[in-house]
Amino acid sequence: xxxxxxxDVERLLAHYRAMARIRAFEEAAERAHQxxxxxxxxxxxxxxxxxxxxxxxxxxxxxxITTTHRGHGHTIAKGADTGAMLAELLGRASGTCQGKGxxxxxxxxxxxxxxxxxxxxxxxxxxxxxxHAVKLRGERRIVVCFFGDGATNRGPFLESLNWAKIYELPxxxxxxxxxxxxxxxxxxxxxxxxxxxxxxxxxxxxRTIDGNDVIAVDEAAGELVERVRAGAGPQFLLAxxxxxxxxxxxxxxxxxxxxEVEARKADDPxxxxxxxxxxxxxxxETIIAIDAEARAEIAAAWKSALxxxxxxxxxxxxxVQDVRMPSWR
Amino acid sequence: xxxxxxxxxxxxxxxxEMRDDASVWALGEDLGRGGVFGQYRGLVDEFGPARIVDTxxxxxxxxxxxxxxxxxxxxxxxxxxxxxxxxxxxxxxxNQAAKARYMFGGxxxxxxxxxxxxxxxxxxxxxxxxxxxxxxxxxPGLVVVCPFTPADNYGLLRAAxxxxxxxxxMEHKDLWAMTGEVDEAADLPLGKARLVREGSDVTLVAWxxxxxxxxxALPLLQDGPSVEVIDLRTIYPWDRDMVLDSVRxxxxxxxxxxxxxxxxxxxxxxxxxxGALFGNLKAPVRRLGAPRIPIPYxxxxxxxxxxxxxxxxxxxxxxx
Ligand SMILES: Cc1ncc(C[n+]2csc(CCOP(=O)(O)OP(=O)(O)O)c2C)c(N)n1
Numbered sequence: 157x158x159x160x161x162x163x164d165v166e167r168l169l170a171h172y173r174a175m176a177r178i179r180a181f182e183e184a185a186e187r188a189h190q191x192x193x194x195x196x197x198x199x200x201x202x203x204x205x206x207x208x209x210x211x212x213x214x215x216x217x218x219x220x221i222t223t224t225h226r227g228h229g230h231t232i233a234k235g236a237d238t239g240a241m242l243a244e245l246l247g248r249a250s251g252t253c254q255g256k257g258x259x260x261x262x263x264x265x266x267x268x269x270x271x272x273x274x275x276x277x278x279x280x281x282x283x284x285x286x287x288h289a290v291k292l293r294g295e296r297r298i299v300v301c302f303f304g305d306g307a308t309n310r311g312p313f314l315e316s317l318n319w320a321k322i323y324e325l326p327x328x329x330x331x332x333x334x335x336x337x338x339x340x341x342x343x344x345x346x347x348x349x350x351x352x353x354x355x356x357x358x359x360x361x362x363r364t365i366d367g368n369d370v371i372a373v374d375e376a377a378g379e380l381v382e383r384v385r386a387g388a389g390p391q392f393l394l395a396x397x398x399x400x401x402x403x404x405x406x407x408x409x410x411x412x413x414x415x416e417v418e419a420r421k422a423d424d425p426x427x428x429x430x431x432x433x434x435x436x437x438x439x440x441e442t443i444i445a446i447d448a449e450a451r452a453e454i455a456a457a458w459k460s461a462l463x464x465x466x467x468x469x470x471x472x473x474x475x476v477q478d479v480r481m482p483s484w485r
Numbered sequence: 486x487x488x489x490x491x492x493x494x495x496x497x498x499x500x501x502e503m504r505d506d507a508s509v510w511a512l513g514e515d516l517g518r519g520g521v522f523g524q525y526r527g528l529v530d531e532f533g534p535a536r537i538v539d540t541x542x543x544x545x546x547x548x549x550x551x552x553x554x555x556x557x558x559x560x561x562x563x564x565x566x567x568x569x570x571x572x573x574x575x576x577x578x579x580n581q582a583a584k585a586r587y588m589f590g591g592x593x594x595x596x597x598x599x600x601x602x603x604x605x606x607x608x609x610x611x612x613x614x615x616x617x618x619x620x621x622x623x624x625p626g627l628v629v630v631c632p633f634t635p636a637d638n639y640g641l642l643r644a645a646x647x648x649x650x651x652x653x654x655m656e657h658k659d660l661w662a663m664t665g666e667v668d669e670a671a672d673l674p675l676g677k678a679r680l681v682r683e684g685s686d687v688t689l690v691a692w693x694x695x696x697x698x699x700x701x702a703l704p705l706l707q708d709g710p711s712v713e714v715i716d717l718r719t720i721y722p723w724d725r726d727m728v729l730d731s732v733r734x735x736x737x738x739x740x741x742x743x744x745x746x747x748x749x750x751x752x753x754x755x756x757x758x759x760g761a762l763f764g765n766l767k768a769p770v771r772r773l774g775a776p777r778i779p780i781p782y783x784x785x786x787x788x789x790x791x792x793x794x795x796x797x798x799x800x801x802x803x804x805x
Contacts, residue, residue, distance in 0.1 A: 165507060174527055203504075216581040220557075222553075230646060238629065239565075251590070252589070252590070252592075253588060253589045253590035253592065254590035255590070256587060256588060256589075256590045257588040257589055261588040261589065262592075263588075263589040263590075263592060264592070265556075265589070265593055266592075268594070270553070270556055271585065271588070271589055273581075274580070275576055275580050278576060278577070278580065278581055280546075280549070281545060281546045281548070281549020281550055281552070281553065282549055282550075282552050282553035282581065283544065283557070284549075284550050284553065285549060285550030285551055285552055285553025285554040285555075286553035286554065286555075286556065286557055287553075288550050288640065289554035289557040289558070289559045290556050290557070291555065292535060292536075292559065293557075293559070311545060312545050312546060312549065315541070315543035315545055315546035316549070316550075317547050318541055318543065319540075319541065319543060319550060322541065342635075348606075382755070390741050392616065403615075412557060414500070428647065474584050475587050475590065475591035476586075476587055476625050477625070477628065477648050477650040478628050478648070478649055478650050479585075479628045479629070479648055479675045479676055479719075480676075480722050481722040481725065483722075
C-alpha cells in the first residue's frame, strides 16, 4: 500500500484499536454460536468494522444511535461494555438488557444506544423520532441511524428520510452497503442509481465512500456530523463495504463463491489500516499488541459472561407494562 | 360540571394534559387544521406547530417517530385518523412500541397514546369502519381503551396520556357529536369498568358505540328480565372483577360488541366467565358481534353488520 499524505497516526491507531475490539468480539460471538452457547441468530459485522469506528469516533456519549440486527460493532464503537454485551448474547441477567433481548435487540441507553432491531428498516423511524424529540426540547445532541442497503427498499426508508428533511432534524443516516440483503444481492432488487441518489432526491446531502477505508469514513462522517451539529438538517452517508461472513453465523453462503469472498479479504478494513500504519512507521509489534489486547479484553469478558448467573424466571414477567391484569393471563 | 360533546371532551383532555406537562405533544396528518374530525381544532393556536405537529401521510413513521420520541421521555399523542390506517403502522406499534421496554430490559419506556377512531359511521365502508380492539388486546405491552361517554373520553384520555405504557385509544366515530356532562376534576383510572345500570337477571357487557343500541334495547325489556349493564371502557386490562361479581349474582352473561364476533374480545370474556363461574351459570354465555364479512357500503347492507336493539332484547329474552 502506498503511503498516504498527512496521516494522523494516533487517530489511525485509535481506529485500529476500535476495529480490533469489534473483530475480537465478533469472532468470540461466532465461536459462541458454533459451540451452542449463543442460541439465537447472530449477525456478524466482520469486514464492516471501519464504518462503526469511523462514524462513532465523532460521537459524544450523549449522542444517540439506532442500529440493526447487525449492530454489535456500532454498539461497541459507541462505548458499550463488551462484557455486558456478551452476557446479553448468552441470555444472562447481567446482560445489557437483562438477557431479554439477545443479539437482535441489544441496547444500552446509558451510552445513547437506543437499540438494535429485528425488523429491517424499523430503526429509521425510531431514529427520526428521537431526533424529533431532541429538536422539540432544544437539545444539542444528534442522532446517527445505521441501516443496511436492504432497508432502503422498505417504506420506512422513504418516510423517515422525508420526515427528517421536512422538520430539518439533527440526524445522520448511515447506509452500510455490504452488497447483500440476506442471500440476495441488493443491486438485483433495487431500482435506480442507489441509496445516495434516493436521499438526494429528497434534498438530503449525501456522500458515498469506500466503507473499508477507515480514514475515508472518518473524514466523511466528520464533515457530515459537523453539518448536523451546526443545524444543517439531515445528512446521508453511503458506505460501500462487504460482509465477509454469512448473513447469520449459521449461513453457509451458497449464493456466492468462496473465491469471491477470498478476493474481498484483501480489502479487509483491519488489514488495510494495519498496512497503512506500517507504511506510516508504526512497528509490527505495536499492531500485534493491539490485537492481543483486544482479544484479551474479549476473553476476559467472555469468561465472566459465561460464569454469570441466568436470570430468575420472575424476570420474564417484569417490564411488560404497568397497567395490567392482576395475573399474567 | 360542563356539558361537552365526545369530540370536545377529547380535545379538552389533550389540551389539559398539554398545559400540565410540557413533554406532551401530538402528531398526525392535518392536525394543524383541526384533524380529520375537528378533534384538534384550535389547539395549534394555543400550543404552536412544534407541539401540534402536522405530519406527512407516513403512518409508519408517525408511530415509529413517536416510539423514538417516547423513549427519550416525551409523551407523544399519535393521531392515526382511522383504526384502519393504523394498520400501516402495526410494526411500529406491535413490534416496537409494545416491546421496547421489555426487550431492552427496562432501559426505556414508551409512553405514547395511539388514537385510532373505530366503528361504523355514515356508510364509510370496508376500509374506514372497522373495530379492531381485540387485535391489540392480544399484544403484551399494550393498554387498549374504548371510551363511550364524553366524561370517559375526557377522563380516560387524560389517564392514557399520563400512563407510562403505550395505549391504543379508540374513539368511536359515531359518538363525536354525542353530548354529556363531564366532571373535569374526576380522576378516572384505566382498567376499571363503569356500571351503567344495576340488574339481577342478566349481565350485559359492552363497550364503545354499540352501547347506544344497548341503551335503545332497554325500553324493549322494560317488563322483562332485569339487565345489569357494564361498560367495559378499558379492553385491556379489563375489569374482570366487576364482570365476575355481576355474573355471580345474575348467573347469565351476554357480551355485545360492534367488532366481528369471531375472535372478538367477547370470546375472552365469555371463556373467562365460563371457566370461573361454570357452576353459577343459569344459561349458556351468549355473544353478539358483527358477522364475519367486510363492512359493506350500502346503508341497508351496513345495517346488517350492526347489532340492533331488537336483536339485543331478543337475545336477553332467550336467555331466561
Ligand atoms: C421487515 C423484515 N423483513 C425481512 C426480514 C428478514 N431479514 C433480516 S436481515 C435481512 C437482510 C437485510 O439486509 P440489509 O438491510 O442490507 O442488512 P444486512 O443484513 O446486509 O446488514 C432480512 C431480509 C426482517 N428482519 N425484517
